[in-house]
Amino acid sequence: MKSRTLFQKIWDNHVVTQEKGAPVLLYIDAHILHEVTTPQAFANLRKKGLKVRRAGLTFATCDHNVSTIDQHNIRDAISRLQVETLYKNCHDFGIPLYGLDSPYQGIVHVIGPELGITQPGMTIVCGDSHTSTHGAFGNLSFGIGTTEVEYVLATQCLLQNPMKTMKIIIDGKLGKGVSAKDIILTVISKIGTKGGVGYCIEYTGETIKELNMEERMTICNMSIEAGARAGMIAPDDITFNYLKGRKFSPKGKKWDGAVKYWKTLKSDKDAKYDNVIKIDAGKIAPLITWGTDPSTGITTKEKIPNPKYAKSENERKNMERALSYMDLKPGMKLEGFPINYVFIGSCTNARLSDLREASKIIKGRKVKNGVNAWVVPGSRQVKLAAEKEGLDKIFKDAGFDWRWSGCSACIAMNDDKIPAGKYCISTSNRNYEGRQGPGARTFLASPIMAAAAAIEGKIVDVRKYL
Amino acid sequence: MKKFTKIASTCLPIETENIDTDQIVPARFLKITTREGFGKYLFYDWRFDKNGKPKENKYFDYSNNRSIKILVAGNNFGCGSSREHAVWALQDFGFETIISSSFGDIFYNNCLKNALLPVVLKPVELNKLFKILEKNSKTKITIDLIDQEVIVGDNYIFSFPIDNFRKTCLLKGVDELGYIFSHEKNISAFERRHQIFISR
Numbered sequence A: 001m002k003s004r005t006l007f008q009k010i011w012d013n014h015v016v017t018q019e020k021g022a023p024v025l026l027y028i029d030a031h032i033l034h035e036v037t038t039p040q041a042f043a044n045l046r047k048k049g050l051k052v053r054r055a056g057l058t059f060a061t062c063d064h065n066v067s068t069i070d071q072h073n074i075r076d077a078i079s080r081l082q083v084e085t086l087y088k089n090c091h092d093f094g095i096p097l098y099g100l101d102s103p104y105q106g107i108v109h110v111i112g113p114e115l116g117i118t119q120p121g122m123t124i125v126c127g128d129s130h131t132s133t134h135g136a137f138g139n140l141s142f143g144i145g146t147t148e149v150e151y152v153l154a155t156q157c158l159l160q161n162p163m164k165t166m167k168i169i170i171d172g173k174l175g176k177g178v179s180a181k182d183i184i185l186t187v188i189s190k191i192g193t194k195g196g197v198g199y200c201i202e203y204t205g206e207t208i209k210e211l212n213m214e215e216r217m218t219i220c221n222m223s224i225e226a227g228a229r230a231g232m233i234a235p236d237d238i239t240f241n242y243l244k245g246r247k248f249s250p251k252g253k254k255w256d257g258a259v260k261y262w263k264t265l266k267s268d269k270d271a272k273y274d275n276v277i278k279i280d281a282g283k284i285a286p287l288i289t290w291g292t293d294p295s296t297g298i299t300t301k302e303k304i305p306n307p308k309y310a311k312s313e314n315e316r317k318n319m320e321r322a323l324s325y326m327d328l329k330p331g332m333k334l335e336g337f338p339i340n341y342v343f344i345g346s347c348t349n350a351r352l353s354d355l356r357e358a359s360k361i362i363k364g365r366k367v368k369n370g371v372n373a374w375v376v377p378g379s380r381q382v383k384l385a386a387e388k389e390g391l392d393k394i395f396k397d398a399g400f401d402w403r404w405s406g407c408s409a410c411i412a413m414n415d416d417k418i419p420a421g422k423y424c425i426s427t428s429n430r431n432y433e434g435r436q437g438p439g440a441r442t443f444l445a446s447p448i449m450a451a452a453a454a455i456e457g458k459i460v461d462v463r464k465y466l
Numbered sequence B: 001m002k003k004f005t006k007i008a009s010t011c012l013p014i015e016t017e018n019i020d021t022d023q024i025v026p027a028r029f030l031k032i033t034t035r036e037g038f039g040k041y042l043f044y045d046w047r048f049d050k051n052g053k054p055k056e057n058k059y060f061d062y063s064n065n066r067s068i069k070i071l072v073a074g075n076n077f078g079c080g081s082s083r084e085h086a087v088w089a090l091q092d093f094g095f096e097t098i099i100s101s102s103f104g105d106i107f108y109n110n111c112l113k114n115a116l117l118p119v120v121l122k123p124v125e126l127n128k129l130f131k132i133l134e135k136n137s138k139t140k141i142t143i144d145l146i147d148q149e150v151i152v153g154d155n156y157i158f159s160f161p162i163d164n165f166r167k168t169c170l171l172k173g174v175d176e177l178g179y180i181f182s183h184e185k186n187i188s189a190f191e192r193r194h195q196i197f198i199s200r
């Protein structure tokens, strides 16, 4: 048989049929829903008199609109209606819901893996671009629009053309203070925000193999920020150990059978990719973005680039626009630049290990006067586990707000917004204009970089704390 | 789904690159549970100040914009979030075609599902088009889906690619759901042989 990539193996295993001249009819193994991108899909099901084909493969939670201060009290009436609409839809169509009264509530891309829904070899979709996160388990996961949500609810299938494949090999030893976030920010700065358009990226290499599942999720999560719809990492013992004993993981004999199959899920040695990129992990440093797209990561000591030297007219305009929005000047270094807000949260960096690492920097120190610092755990389970370890106390003692789980200031659809003109160092994934609130200015960085900035009230290289 | 065959219109050029779906519709307007009425939120933070008053901006005024059916945008239009609301907003505002040199993958798919035609031109062609529109903002262009062509006056014809299956759906005005349902037997057969390890 022809050598195949991991992507091709998973793809082939989900082809229901393909007619000449038509895309592949692809079967979907798991479908995760949240309140924002699903109401119109259910409305159409009702209008057309359709049922949900596999309610047992469909899972829902609410995260985007949720208040992180008082979860049961969503003050905004329209937000509340959206959450209530999800409740009603799940109830009417028999879909399991991990809502505000559930100990499993949380950000879609945090609870999927946590509950063991996310497994190797699957196809997983969600009306959310960061669905790429789940690919960390060696599966094909990608974000879809609301019309596609409707199709999957009704048929458990999608019409798809295969993606191109890109292999990103990361070898070498990571330096002190360099985290998964810095790896993916480096990847994005290398290939650009559209370098991955049309691709499924497979991350591989010695560095990746040594990362834990949460770090792998951080990397796959931001594949979309390079334009790729999907990212994946071949499953291994680290993956299997993570999954063992989780709520929806296979049990007993089924577990053994599953692991046997999962072990076959890797790219063949001479499999062909459409693109191959190599990155030396030893050269990666803690990064922070200066601009309004995630490809603008630089070290704190590097100078903000000058639009004068842009490679093209268009790039020059983009840079000027970003500098003006961020109110920064070319040639400046970010080291020492004052910040107003610190947000440790989101589906990129709000899992237990993220909070643990940040807490090590925070422990015994205080948040700088005048800085608003929030920790928003990615799920109720993360919050609970962190509290068991006393992490909440470390953060609270330092002056952080310790919140309930939700998307929070990653998207500012809820009460958590960064005010216009203010600077926020954020562990989330998007620094677009207005993403954290109209006029808000975002610096993307790792949890430990955010923690160090909280203490000093300005951007610093976290390595001085290590 | 609406049919799409051919349109002719003046264009709104926005040369900015990497316009993400957060710009097209800011997240705080995604709370609505219906598909209608998103046009008023299109590029909201570009068009309105924090008090909701129209603000000076390069692209939108209030006299003629809504009669323009074609948006010509910089590279990598619609990157970022998967929100289909971006497509609904563009359509509700009056756009029927978006031209760029590349699109965010999910946005591109969302366009096709709603008969908002996404047209991919080569970067040099897109630049040419921007230049032409800069010279004469009243230039009318024709988008012909059957021949897959963008016709700019008498001088230029640019062809664009589109998946054949999707093209047929657009020309006939049918969505994909009917097609998927027609494979019910195949889906059921697949389900009998396919293993999923989710267990309770």
Ligand code: SF4
Residues within 6 Å of the ligand: A063, A064, A107, A108, A109, A128, A130, A346, A347, A348, A406, A407, A410, A411, A428, A429
């Ligand atoms: S945390 Fe942010 S990126 Fe992740 S799902 Fe929520 S809004 Fe989207």
